[in-house]
Amino acid sequence: MSIIIFGFFIVATCLLLSLVILIQNPKKESIHQSFMEKNFRFLGVKRTNTFLENVTWFLSIIIFFLILFFNFLLKSK
Template identity: 85%
Template sequence: MKNISFIIIFGFFIILICLLLMLVILIQSPKKESIHQSFMEKNFRFFGIKRTNTFLEKITWILSILIFFLILSFNFLLKSKHLRN
């Protein structure tokens, strides 16, 4: 019974981090300059957009690494539960 609660918790965290990762990726502005960016005023670019992009890129890497390790541990948890039965 204890392993089932861990499986549910790991599954919940994996789904939550996937949703956060999708949200962070959708928020990021593209690297290439688009038509919309060419019409932006140059003064608007100095209000921290560059820092926000680097912050969002770091969050993307952190969430990606976190989801990788959560999936690995979830796999080991499932294998250990399967071997005990």
């Protein structure tokens, strides 16, 4: 039962990480202009990219430790 719960948390965290990555502003302006308006800012905050980058690192670290713990659970059974 705990394996199913940790598997669900891994999948949910991966989906959340994918969403956060897609929200971030791309580095190239030509791609950015084709999908969004030029002056678009997520929630109107200029430091949003820094926040989203920190969330990306945090979720990546969470996924790393969840996978390690999941591996230990599999080996113990």
